[in-house]
Amino acid sequence: MGLREDLERFREIGEERRQDLQDFIRYGDLSGSDSDRVEIPIKVVDLPEFTYDRLDRGGVGQGQGDTPDVGQPIGEPEPGDGDDGDDGDEEGEPGEEGGEHGHYEMDPEEFAEELDEALGLDLEPKGKEVVEEIEGDFTDVTRTGPNSTLDFERLFKQGLKRKLATDFDERFVREAMRVDGETPQSVYRWCREKRILVSLSWIESEWDEIPDDERGRWDSFAEMEESVDRDNAAQRIRREGIEQIPFRRDDERYRHPEIEEKKRKNVVVVNIRDVSGSMRETKRELVERTFTPLDWYLQGKYDNAEFVYIAHDADAWEVDREEFFGIRSGGGTRISSAYELAQEILEEAYPWSEWNRYVFAAGDSENSSNDTTENVIPLMRGIDANRHAYVETQPGGTAINATHAEEVERAFNDTDDVVVASVGAPEDVTDAIYEILRSRSTATPAGGS
Incomplete structure (x- = not known):
């Protein structure tokens, strides 16, 4: 095997040492990535190369002076040659440096492809907005022409x-x-x-x-x-x-050429998160670990992706992506306020005729009395979307008063495009993502269109 083949093999080994995609989603550090770039930890493998010894450094066999006889002392070791001298500040002391790590970088398109393969997903987006009319095959005929x-x-x-x-x-x-x-x-x-x-x-x-x-x-x-x-x-x-x-x-x-409409695949993803006092750090981390891969995946699947982030306690307000996962409030909870704001934003800026829509909400399933049945469920029925999802984050089990997820699931048990998923620990994340993204052969929009 030549040097070139060796180099290629070492590169392959480096990629194989990349953290498994599902493990990365469940346990990995997501903070190093952003909306357009996904960085997955990888151990760096040194590529083979020739190393040339420096000349005129002294030592046995360097041609400077007589060659010592067998058994003749060759002198004290030079500093820096691995001695145990008392210069404790020298670089290279044992145990000072950890193993070298890097990152395997992929864009959302590659991330979506690999997640499809890892989870067995088969989401096939459809274009809605007509951006261009092009001439296709000469399949039509007219009575006049050149x-x-x-x-x-x-x-x-x-x-x-x-x-x-x-x-x-x-x-x-x-x-x-x-x-x-x-x-x-x-x-x-x-x-x-x-x-x-x-x-x-x-x-x-x-x-x-x-x-x-x-x-x-x-x-x-x-x-x-x-x-x-x-x-x-x-x-x-x-x-x-x-x-x-x-x-x-x-x-x-x-x-006469048939006029074909070239459609762009647009998607808007509305992420809704409960930021009330009951949503402590562990719950917030589970929301981030679930919603972040969903955003990467859908951005990789569509030509044009836009994201809306809504935080709510008893009231709702729009935030940017950085605020969304870290914000916390001390107020109560009224989930319908978030859906009211989502409906307003979608109707104003993202018409259903031109945009694919995904509405994802997450929280600990606690809600104010009767708000789910009287307000949230009717609002969900009124918002046309490819998929509605509610992610319940309850480490250690569902609390007695946490009934929102159960009520939503019961109301939409005959609708394939409303998904309720439970995430109690990081290992539940990929199962929840699969449930949210998998294709349903009998899917009908929750809004009835």
């Missing part, structure tokens, strides 16, 4: 169909003119009965061409039909070929 787009193949087929429909066996009709006692008019009537598409004028023009000694060859049309074979149009074309196709202007069609 000559370069004339559909000659279609014109030829139409002419050929007319040729087959109107063509007749001239030899057969001429034999009918030899029936004794018939006239051009009687021959024409007979042709019409036999569905032979010949005009009276053609019969009259051909009548005088029949020699007198050939008239009366047949006693009747029936005798003539029994004695003379009639060729159909296809047989004549195979035998004689086609000299002329009867093209008509009405048959002309011009190829």
Whole structure:
């Protein structure tokens, strides 16, 4: 194996030492990443390289002075050669430095791809907003257009169909003119009965061409039909070929490109968090550990992603991303205030016809009396969204008065696009993310659209 192969192998080993994606989500340090960049810890592996010894440093075998005999002392060791001298400030003392670490950096698109593989997700976003109309294949036809787009193949087929429909066996009709006692008019009537598409004028023009000694060859049309074979149009074309196709202007069609709408996949993610006094540090960390990967994933899946962060206690207000995970209030809890604000923001800036919507809320499931059933659930039904989710964060188990998650789950138990997930510890995070993001084959928006 050459040096180049060695280098590639060492790089592969470095990537293999990257922290497992699911472990990173559950236990890793998420603070080193931001909305556009995900940094996953990785142990740095030194790549192999040649090291050249410095010259003129002295020592055995350097060519400076006589070579000592076997067993001859070579002098005291130089400082810095690993001696146990009392210079305790020298760099390189044992135990001073830990192992070297770096980060494996990925963008949200790569993060989404790897999370799909790790969790078995199959979310396929759809575009909503039309950003461009482009010309597709020439599948449409119009009656007018430039000559370069004339559909000659279609014109030829139409002419050929007319040729087959109107063509007749001239030899057969001429034999009918030899029936004794018939006239051009009687021959024409007979042709019409036999569905032979010949005009009276053609019969009259051909009548005088029949020699007198050939008239009366047949006693009747029936005798003539029994004695003379009639060729159909296809047989004549195979035998004689086609000299002329009867093209008509009405048959002309011009190829026209189908206009295709190019749609951009827009998404707005509304993150709602309870910041009341009961949401202590452990609960806040579980919210961050769940919502942050959700944001990365959806940003990686859509062409254009925007995020709205709403904090609430008894009232709700919009905050930025940095504030969202750290803010804490001492007030009570009224979850409906957050959904009222979310509905207002979505209706004003993110119309359902143009935006995919995800509304994620998290808290310890405590809410003011009757607020869930009387206000929150009707508001959720009124907000059209691809997915509504409520993440209950209750380390150690659900409190007696924490009933919001249960009431939401009971109200939407027949709706696949409302998800209730419980996160009591970091190891629950990836299961909750899977439940929130997995595709539902019978999904219908919670708002009913």
